[in-house]
Amino acid sequence: MKIKLGSKCHNKFKLTNLLKDFGRERVFSKGDVLYNKGDRPSGIYYIQEGIVGLINLAPNGSESLLRVFGEEFFIGYRSFLVNEEYHGTTVALTDVKLSYFPFENAQIVLEKCPDMLLHLSQMLARDLRNAEERFNDLTGKRVINRIIESLVFLKQRQPNYQWTRREIGEFCGAKTETVTRVLTRLQGEGFINKEGRDININDVNKLLDYSEKLELTY
Amino acid sequence: MKIKLGSKCHNKFKLTNLLKDFGRERVFSKGDVLYNKGDRPSGIYYIQEGIVGLINLAPNGSESLLRVFGEEFFIGYRSFLVNEEYHGTTVALTDVKLSYFPFENAQIVLEKCPDMLLHLSQMLARDLRNAEERFNDLTGKRVINRIIESLVFLKQRQPNYQWTRREIGEFCGAKTETVTRVLTRLQGEGFINKEGRDININDVNKLLDYSEKLELTY
């Protein structure tokens, strides 16, 4: 096998065929759990439609939103690759349609599509960067900056999904009330526009500049 | 290429030979920087002797200790796999001797030792779990619990290294003074023993039980 580093993650058309041949279609409704923390992985998932969140509950009851998966994302690859139990619970944030690969099949896919392992590795590499940068933010930035950055990130990833204050907070380590307060302030300063439960960013760059300016006032 | 999942990370003897054949020995002194955040990766490292830390500075000046690498660990594989700039700085925590593989060579190793990519993937998978669990802890647990768990983790990983209060704090999002206060309390309760700058845990399990008990009092 010749491994080309820096190549595109995968040949989409080839992969799509493999998914058709080996995947089993499954459907979940908003709020459904795909799998629970502690479960043993028995396959991996590929999202055809919808949004899925990976969450983790602390013993004291507080939840974190660790990752967000949209269309064309895989789910469950981390635990699959090390054959560990899941360390978080995945929940359908919208109605979801996906392909499910029982383990033998995922191995077949890996064999037929050698770039797949590289693809999975690269996803892990990006996830790791993201996780560690957010870890860093949690100790080095104030809530307002974390909330602004999370709002921008989440909106960019899923522009059509109505993120709740709770979800934004769980993504950056803030309580719902704190997110509300920050959003109210951001609206007061003219950077966003709250329409009912929805949030519209007027100008992403201005908002981020504002965030940076606040950091200097640390 | 036949990929065997769940196999041992690598055949140590075979890999060791490869390292000998293709690696270039390099030496660093305690405190030296192997590479800086923002640098472009030009190779990967394999530690023969010593301890290396991956740290990240927030704009406000606070540092995080993201990962710790000991003997037989690779360094720089994350950025290598996605061909991204480094997102953190690596510092020699002790004098260090390592093998350095310029990029072409790392690719040769990947080709000659196909399990290598799986090995790297599995390290990423474990790193990711670790990072996300610590992210979660940062929002869901109190300092005292984070410090206890970090102390146990770091001591377990590198029993012979004298972790400073600062390093322990940077690993779990706490200030040096807070670590000191917690350690003083833990000594008062008989769980640890401070001998000069060194810290001895009397009974790891009792200490962890104590931590859990405290969590219930949340």
Next chain:
DNA sequence: CGATAGATTGAGAGTTTTCAACCGATGTGG
């Protein structure tokens, strides 16, 4: 032995959370 890095301790400050009450939107069943 002096110099320097790390550790300790205290008092006070500050950010974020907690708790509680209330409001508003959305959706469902009668």
Next chain:
DNA sequence: CCACATCGGTTGAAAACTCTCAATCTATCG
């Protein structure tokens, strides 16, 4: 179609945890 239940959002006041700052002490090393 209304009434009501529910979920999400808002706001305020008080509390709490952890940090900041500053002073002092102690190891360690050249």
